[in-house]
Amino acid sequence: MRVVQARNAGFCFGVRRAIETAERTAREAGGAPVHTDGPLIHNAHEVARLGRLGVHPCADPAALPAGATVVVRAHGIPPARRAWLEGLGLRVVDATCPRVAGIQRICREAAAAGRRVLVLGDAGHAEVVGLLGCAGPGAAVVDGPAAVEALPDPGAPVTLVSQSTQAPERFRETADAVRRRWPDARIADTICRATRDRQGELGELAAGADAIVVVGSPESANTGRLASLAAALRPTVVVDSAEDLRAEDFAGAGTVGLTAGASTPDAMIAAVRARLESM
Ligand code: SF4
Known part of the structure; x- marks a missing residue:
């Protein structure tokens, strides 16, 4: 292939x-x-x-x-x-990561100013736990617009930040929901450039491929997000290593798009690529 x-x-x-x-x-x-x-x-x-x-x-x-x-x-x-x-x-x-440290700083400053911090993110993820630890009392994690609409009134001005690896589209929808409820809210789009570039490239990758392979660990939240975005575009296979690839998953595929999560070593990507090319 x-x-x-x-x-x-x-x-x-x-x-x-x-x-x-x-x-x-x-x-x-x-x-x-x-x-x-x-x-x-x-x-x-x-x-x-x-x-x-x-x-x-x-x-x-x-x-x-x-x-x-x-x-x-x-x-x-x-x-x-x-x-x-x-x-x-x-x-x-x-x-x-200095970029995560930057989001932590926004949370600390908002909390010091008496604001209520909302974090768009995966509850329990290590980065989100760290952000909440900086965000003061009353801070909350939301996973999208519905969660924003269900929040009790915070009784203070609101600041919205994002976990660095969230999907930009989800952030836009969430920010709109926050603005509808609290027009004076501060919106800090803290999605990392690396995340935007990786997710943004999926469309181009899918356009020239019959299937997409995402390499990454099942524990990696950003790999999971990348895989679900890819699956909306092309049949998608997620593997942790080359050994997980099965030829029958690519029946009829001539070209495969290959991407990987932010915690996937180059050696794993190279091994998956070599195995795909040998199929
Ligand atoms: S995605 Fe990577 S570079 Fe971006 S904030 Fe997270 S750890 Fe840092």
Whole structure:
């Protein structure tokens, strides 16, 4: 099969930076283990590769010895959690994506001004948890216009932000619903450029392909969003690795469009591409 690969497939700037930070921290540790506060990124293959370099996800930082090093992942953490980690005597290395840090800053400033922050995002996702931790009391997560309409009146001016990887169309609909209810609301479109480019390229990819393959981990929210947007355009197959590909899923397909989530390593994309080209 012929494969057309998206220009923006794979690691975004923030994920690449977090991985480089973890690798550098491991080198500086000279063989001592380096921990990450939860998995550094949502990709088991990359987490396993980092494990071979001495970087390990930690589920319970309270069990680590004082002085141990903990890397904060690209998604960021709430300020209270950072204070807790430091209070345990751990050395905290911050690999929060600067763009996520920027959204956290908007949340902090809105909360300090007495505003109610609404976050368009996936409840429970690490980035959203971090944003809520900066957004003060009364902050809420919404997943679209219906959730905005169902909110009780916040009794304060409203600021809307977005998780960095939400779909722009969903943000537009949500912002419209917010403006209808609170015409004086502040709307901060904080969807990341990397997300826009990746999702925006799907139309072009689909136009020249019979099917789309999205490479990424089942735990990756942005991969899931990319896959559902792709599925609206062309038959779409989501795989975590080349081993997941099945020839029968591509019967009659001459050209396949290939893209990948923001936490998918280049090596996984290359392996999937090679396997598709061999079919
Ligand atoms: S998607 Fe954007 S904001 Fe989120 S980690 Fe990647 S570069 Fe940073």
